[in-house]
Amino acid sequence: MTDYFEVHARDGAARLGELRLESPRTTPALVDDLLVDAGSLWASEREVPAGDPAALTVLPHRGFPGGTAPEVREAFAVATPDVDYPSAAVLSSEDPRDEGTDAYLLADAGSAVGHGRAFVEAVLATREAIPADTALCLSGVATPRNVALLAYAGVDAVDASRATIKGTQGKYLTTEGEYFLEDLEELPCACPACQVPREEFTRESCAEHNRNALAAELAVVRQRIRDGRLRDYLEGQARHDQWLTAAMRELDSQWSYLEERTPILRDAPLTAATEDTLRRVEIQRYADRVTTRYRNRFDAPLVLVPCSAKKPYSDSQSHRQFHDAIRWRAHVVSITSPIGVVPQELETTYPAQHYDTVVTGRWSADEVDFVARVLRRYLERTADTYSRVIAHVPDEGYREIVERVEDEVDGLEFTYTVAEGAHPTDDASLAALAEELAGEPAYPKREREHNTVRAIADYLLGDGAGDALFADVDLRTTSRYPRLQVRDADDTQLATMVPQYGTLSLTLEGARLWAESDAPTRRVEIDGFVPRGSVLAPGVVDADEDIRVGDEVLVEGPKAFGVARAEMFGREMVESTRGIACEIRHVEER
């Protein structure tokens, strides 16, 4: 039961939370001043303290430092008292348990920090054992350099004890390094502690600076979480210490932990500037969905084109030129790193519309491999829907990818319309493309819009959803792309396409249709009430485990039926005792 901590926003495993004490604190944050230690039971017997609504009381504990044998941990385990004030329990990451407190501290964190795999294992084991809406606090480990990674992994609170100690040792900490004070000719910081002449800057000032630097970095982290851009920051910042990059990569290989916590959409750009971007959940999830859920419904040749910097692609100058040559006579799929392939219907989805990559024309072997693999899987799934493939791509990387895939995929004829060394927007290239499509019929706008709506449903809801959802509907679309409105024959609105991230926002009628269809659904079961605005976690009886933040969900209870947008992942909705589970779009009493 968590009364004194609440998660307000999530960015992957990182959370923006609130310690709800007399004076609340937004996390991830320093909590040195909030922790009141009831003491170690190794040293003496302890009374259960009276507690303090202004503090987080660390209940009497026996810390098991790194290297404590399992038999000893078991024999000396402490029974955590049940208290009604803000409290924290001390755990070992080797056998973490739900102790019913608001927060948890790891006595062996110091042994894990500094080692990528050990750290990830410790945090994952703990986060999986403690309820999602409780705070994880690591004491004695945070530095300005590592705290972004700690938060990224799912740590909610830290203290400045390590930074302070380092200061007393004459170690000057920054987000990118650790300097011996005597080696610094000038102080690379503008915090108050550093506003003294260099020769008056003591170890005491150094400790103060270290705390300032840590506090400032935590503010950056919180803002990054609010913006949904912590990963973008970390991909760069983690380079400053090898173990941080190692930990980030170890986390990337912990797919289920990160995927469960990663939202399906963000109203924020996604920076693709490092080789690690390829392993992001968002990128991998997109590649997975486009090759296992998406269906091509056009009966036309496939034209492969290069991506554009401007998003969505159709707004870019190059793609306008391609369009002038193609004129709805082919299905357009863009090839791009690090996303893979983007069918025209999905150009507004997340992250296809949101990523921003570094354009040099030089592709790394990893990029080529990844995009080629996605294209091959895409074509394996859709090959029988295309009469042929027209590759309208330039040399740089693109052509290599298409040629590699051509060799691997059977039954499709490939034609190349950009001459060697030429650019796809050259007049000659565009003329060749138009020539190649001569005689092909154009598909109508109606078909284009219906296919877009169905493709988005596939992508969002699951394989076959685009057909199943509207199986019994004489589908109609109104309004102008990309703000399509989906209606049935009676002109009842079922859904609206959300152009910011290419989703479908369902109406109540659309939700009813979804609930009754064969399309995969995501359901949140609630208690006997009619939610207004938001459904809070305590009201959730059950929720599908595959619900992700940002998903469209059906909300059903004895008294209500509705559709909502998930603000938590499914398991979190069930486990949490505080916080907003989902935001209601439409609801009706029943």
Next chain:
Amino acid sequence: MSTPTPEVYERGKGMDAHNQVMREIRSRKEASYDPHQPTRVWLDEDNTPDGVRESLTIILNTGGCRWARAGGCTMCGYVAESVDGGSVPHEALMDQIDVCLAHEAENASSPAPLIKIYTSGSFLDEREVGAESRRAIADTFADRERIVLESLPDFVDREKLAEFTRHGLQTDVAIGLETATDRVRRDCVNKYFDFADFEAACAEAVAASEAGDADAGVKAYLLMKPPFLTEAEALEDMVSSIERCAGVEGCHTVSMNPCNVQRYTMVEELFFRGGYRPPWLWSVAAALERTADTDTIVVSDPVGHGSDRGAHNCKECDDLVQKAIKDFNLRQDPTVFEQVSCECETTWETVLELETGYTGPLTR
């Protein structure tokens, strides 16, 4: 390694766990030792109630600590230095004494007035050193001034001590009390006697003094910073332990041993994973300084000082502080510590202030 025999004092979950783990750790060590050679022997000088004296220290190989065979203390690696399994016969023990006397004859100008015999167990336990050997050893050193015998408190009785005092030999029992806090001794050290047993042993020594021709007393060995305690908890526990020892009649000396990381111990397992740091030499100095006015000799000889595995500060000042501690041992003058200072003292003070049971060691 022998299988442990369940003994009456082997009770309780915590002890079972500690013992199980320690047995496993110790079993990794494969070595056996010649029962005719002492484990170690060396010459030194020591502060005694009668002043500083030349000393001959003997670590007798008696087949090892029985408690350690059940598992034993979490920081102690000495057990591994004893012969495999069984006990050492009388003749072999006397061979060891001869080796020590030869060492002394070769290296000392005259016989040391002070003899110290440790066994990594209990010299007064007749399962380790039989009555015959004990009396023979008493006779061997009858002409010396003082003898120190290591033992658990259970085995201390006035009659055994009388075998030494009757030669006019001042006799001290060295008792590894480790801490005056029963809870810490039990849960952190895994040693199973109570402070009350220590007090009883001291009373036996007092009784032996009153009856005999020489004084008998107790030298308490305390462990600075057992595993699982923070630096501050360890320091406070040490200060209160010294004060409590000083209040027990018969206990005239306290030897404070900063815990060092010995091989094949639980402490070493923690140390490897960053879960244990030996005490700061500043803590040792602080404990000596704070208890200097007690009516007891307090000494400390930090083993392996300045190394990662021994008590250490920042490396820069380790030798200086160690020197001050050695100086204090001989003169008991707390002002020696005013002569040493280092920037790392602030770090140590910050550790005392900030380290908790959930931060882990804040420094290396």
